[in-house]
Amino acid sequence: MQFATSAIHAGQAPDPMTGAVINPIYMTSTYHQASPGEHKGFDYSRTNNPTRQSLETCLAALEGAAFGLAFASGVAASSAVMNLLGQGDHVVVGDDVYGGTFRLFDKVFTRYGLSYSWVDAANPAAVRAAIRPETKMIWVETPTNPLLKLVDITALASIANDAALMLAVDNTFATPYLQNPLSMGAHLVIHSTTKYIGGHSDVVGGAVLTNDRTCHQNLKFHQNAVGAIPSPFDAWLTLRGVKTLALRMRQHELNAAQVAAYLCQHPAVVEVHYPGLPQHPHHGLAKRQMRGYGGMVTFTLVGGFDAAKIVGQRSKLFTLAESLGGVESLMCHPVTMTHGSIPESQRLERGITGGMLRLSVGIEDIDDLIADLDQAFDGLSEA
Numbered sequence: 001m002q003f004a005t006s007a008i009h010a011g012q013a014p015d016p017m018t019g020a021v022i023n024p025i026y027m028t029s030t031y032h033q034a035s036p037g038e039h040k041g042f043d044y045s046r047t048n049n050p051t052r053q054s055l056e057t058c059l060a061a062l063e064g065a066a067f068g069l070a071f072a073s074g075v076a077a078s079s080a081v082m083n084l085l086g087q088g089d090h091v092v093v094g095d096d097v098y099g100g101t102f103r104l105f106d107k108v109f110t111r112y113g114l115s116y117s118w119v120d121a122a123n124p125a126a127v128r129a130a131i132r133p134e135t136k137m138i139w140v141e142t143p144t145n146p147l148l149k150l151v152d153i154t155a156l157a158s159i160a161n162d163a164a165l166m167l168a169v170d171n172t173f174a175t176p177y178l179q180n181p182l183s184m185g186a187h188l189v190i191h192s193t194t195k196y197i198g199g200h201s202d203v204v205g206g207a208v209l210t211n212d213r214t215c216h217q218n219l220k221f222h223q224n225a226v227g228a229i230p231s232p233f234d235a236w237l238t239l240r241g242v243k244t245l246a247l248r249m250r251q252h253e254l255n256a257a258q259v260a261a262y263l264c265q266h267p268a269v270v271e272v273h274y275p276g277l278p279q280h281p282h283h284g285l286a287k288r289q290m291r292g293y294g295g296m297v298t299f300t301l302v303g304g305f306d307a308a309k310i311v312g313q314r315s316k317l318f319t320l321a322e323s324l325g326g327v328e329s330l331m332c333h334p335v336t337m338t339h340g341s342i343p344e345s346q347r348l349e350r351g352i353t354g355g356m357l358r359l360s361v362g363i364e365d366i367d368d369l370i371a372d373l374d375q376a377f378d379g380l381s382e383a
């Protein structure tokens with residue numbers, strides 16, 4: 001099945017009991033057993049639930065994975081992956097990852113004896129150089145957040161295989177519509193389904209996909225043991241969202257390309273980060289590795305923090321809010337919002353400055369979106 005078909009049909013056959021075309025929301029904690037230990041594959045809803053299972057099957061199909069697990073949030077999914085590791089293990093992490101991932105690794109898992117090296121994962125040599133005898137995993141995001149740098153998954157998979165490490169890729173920004181890391185040699189794919197997969201900013205969730213059976217069984221054990229599962233209703237909402245992922249991603253990209261072009265010519269803007277721009281430093285890699293360039297655009301204003309504040313206050317259609325990937329356009333100020341938990345010195349080292357804004361370009365009419373930016377930029381200091 002092709003992507004758009006799987007999104008609508010994988011794991012979503014009509015209900016055998018009633019013929020309902022849409023999977024029921026199985027709001028049940030427990031299941032009848034015909035005799036002790038004899039059940040239909042479901043015994044308790046933390047362990048397994050039919051609505052959640054539909055979502056897991058669908059997401060696995062979209063990533064070309066043999067196995068999929070759904071979690072209560074993206075960070076719960078990331079946390080489950082860290083549960084694969086133990087005291088003394090070391091992870092090489094891209095330095096431009098989601099702020100919550102940084103917080104989870106640096107503030108939580110270091111207390112349990114994991115250690116992390118933060119490197120520019122866009123440079124495979126830097127990743128290789130950071131590997132130690134106790135390294136067990138490489139963890140990256142691509143495109144990265146908020147700078148939209150590209151990480152070469154195939155190159156890192158080869159480094160991971162040489163050193164017998166797992167390569168985990170957070171594929172939230174690209175979505176399975178634009179990129180399938182497992183097909184490039186990654187061992188684990190992580191999603192915050194809160195973003196493009198859910199797509200309507202109405203549900204929080206996460207997922208982990210893999211082809212490795214042992215890894216899956218281990219994750220499944222932790223999903224059940226730790227218990228950060230989504231409710232059947234959350235799973236159902238996410239499934240409803242994912243059906244239109246292909247359509248939405250096409251429109252997000254069309255709009256984002258036009259927003260990026262508009263920003264490039266605006267004198268109040270110093271820098272535009274969008275992988276679809278020919279001048280983007282990783283444009284060639286984006287072309288090879290992705291089937292499109294996505295809906296995220298980051299830019300920096302000439303006027304710095306003050307200008308970013310004004311634009312944030314004035315923009316109407318671009319709602320000033322955390323998160324991304326919904327049908328509505330959002331604007332985020334990384335320094336005070338998503339990346340607020342990263343110490344200033346590290347933020348500046350990574351090039352995340354006060355004048356930077358990150359747009360999640362929605363699927364509204366492009367003329368309205370450009371007009372909104374235009375009025376927000378009015379009178380700002382120019383280069």
Ligand SMILES: *Cc1c(COP(=O)(O)O)cnc(C)c1O
Pocket residue numbers: 073074075076098100101141145170172173191192193194195204205206
């Ligand atoms: C939002 C996000 C997460 C965390 O997901 P939640 O659903 O908010 O817990 C992880 N990675 C990336 C890239 C994200 O954008």
